[in-house]
Amino acid sequence: MMRLPLFIVFFLLLSGPVLLWSAPAPAQETAxxxxxxxxxxxxxxxxxxxxxxxxxxxxxxxxxDIKPTIRMILRGEKSPLRYRYYRTGNRTVWILDIIGKxxxxxxxxxxENGRVIDMTVLTYRESHGSxxxxxxxxxxxxxxxxxxxLLLSKPVNGISGATLSSNAMKKIVRLALYLDSRVMEKDAxxxxxxxxx
Amino acid sequence: MPHxxxxxxxxxxxxxxxxxxxxxxxYGSLFFVVILSITGLILNHTAKLNLNQxxxxxxxISSLYNLSPTTPPRHFRHGKLWLSWLEGRLYLDGIxxxxxxxxxxxxxxxxxxVIVGSRTHLSLYLTDGSVVETMDLSSLPGKITAFGQSAxxxxxxTTADGNYEADxxxxxxxxxxxxxxxxxxxxxxxxxxxxxxxxQDFHGQGITLYRLILDxxxxxxxxSFGPYLMDLAAISLVILGITGLIQRKRTTKDRKK
Numbered sequence: 001m002m003r004l005p006l007f008i009v010f011f012l013l014l015s016g017p018v019l020l021w022s023a024p025a026p027a028q029e030t031a032x033x034x035x036x037x038x039x040x041x042x043x044x045x046x047x048x049x050x051x052x053x054x055x056x057x058x059x060x061x062x063x064x065d066i067k068p069t070i071r072m073i074l075r076g077e078k079s080p081l082r083y084r085y086y087r088t089g090n091r092t093v094w095i096l097d098i099i100g101k102x103x104x105x106x107x108x109x110x111x112e113n114g115r116v117i118d119m120t121v122l123t124y125r126e127s128h129g130s131x132x133x134x135x136x137x138x139x140x141x142x143x144x145x146x147x148x149x150l151l152l153s154k155p156v157n158g159i160s161g162a163t164l165s166s167n168a169m170k171k172i173v174r175l176a177l178y179l180d181s182r183v184m185e186k187d188a189x190x191x192x193x194x195x196x197x
Numbered sequence: 198m199p200h201x202x203x204x205x206x207x208x209x210x211x212x213x214x215x216x217x218x219x220x221x222x223x224y225g226s227l228f229f230v231v232i233l234s235i236t237g238l239i240l241n242h243t244a245k246l247n248l249n250q251x252x253x254x255x256x257x258i259s260s261l262y263n264l265s266p267t268t269p270p271r272h273f274r275h276g277k278l279w280l281s282w283l284e285g286r287l288y289l290d291g292i293x294x295x296x297x298x299x300x301x302x303x304x305x306x307x308x309x310x311v312i313v314g315s316r317t318h319l320s321l322y323l324t325d326g327s328v329v330e331t332m333d334l335s336s337l338p339g340k341i342t343a344f345g346q347s348a349x350x351x352x353x354x355t356t357a358d359g360n361y362e363a364d365x366x367x368x369x370x371x372x373x374x375x376x377x378x379x380x381x382x383x384x385x386x387x388x389x390x391x392x393x394x395x396x397q398d399f400h401g402q403g404i405t406l407y408r409l410i411l412d413x414x415x416x417x418x419x420x421s422f423g424p425y426l427m428d429l430a431a432i433s434l435v436i437l438g439i440t441g442l443i444q445r446k447r448t449t450k451d452r453k454k
Contacts, residue, residue, distance in 0.1 A: 036416055042335035057336065080328045084336060095335060101249050104297055163244055
């Protein structure tokens, strides 16, 4: 019975010098190549989504009442203090960044009447997982909305090998839908107060 | 009869060798097989465990991974404040501000707001490190070639189309006449203590937990020989399976006899 622990100690002692001898290798061997790929320019996406060149953008500030929900949707990921969006009627266009694995993915999301009408990956920076840009994946988001629990109204199938990127896409679409709902809510309350006056 | 006895002796000798081999291969590979299995299990749940968002820091990691920058840092000054950039990391007075940042071409400050201009982005930060907004080319009049501040403190950028001045909220840009001049910001040499501070942070930034576990799993953490050791551990699992099966077959045969 004494043999087993002795052998483990012996093996650890043997592997120690190997570790010290050849230690700095992992940094070079697993270094990821990062290449930024711009599929659609943000300004072109906005113009196409609005059917015209965008005018002045609108700003939605992350106030105290919406901050916890945004944090919940992004699962702790830090959010900026304000979001920029473009609007025509009930259609809003959002250009949002979200971390896929380690680098941000820039996405364009168009929402009309609380439903996604388009989701496009504009810039992809990671070395793997860019399959999320293909229509077969993107089109799953078309017509999707938010449930009362702020979840996506339809299930979205992920892509094997691009799990983190597809999870990030689900998060960002949820966020865009939530931000859109806040904009519309704000409008409704403003309209109500105007009619009261 | 002696033939049978000889065959039985040969068989028991072979059995002994297999049993011993099984035992020693088991002992020898135990440590690596345990690492292989546990790390494999963890890697299977990368997204759920948020491994890519968790950082592992420390001197051991930084020396093991040789975390040194490949390019020198860039520094910009505004009054007494220094903005530094080192391989995607931004620092304000040597304190980490943001990651995944483009190399800046200038910076300005308006009260608590720090405005950093790069070729294709304009980022607004608070001095406490909070990101107010990062604007891309869709929110800018064009690619930024120069960045500075007017005498009144307004941010001015130069694009291929001319000079533009931002409004107080950074929502719209006003084109300036060509005869307006301003001094664009440029990189400067920072005091030794600032450079030291950011290099210290860079060395200590660590790696993601995913990378550490992946390197443990593949054996790369042990250097160039590590993957071969893990290969051996994986092969040993196959050997253990086969020798285990042979032994099991023998014992059931013996029991029947």
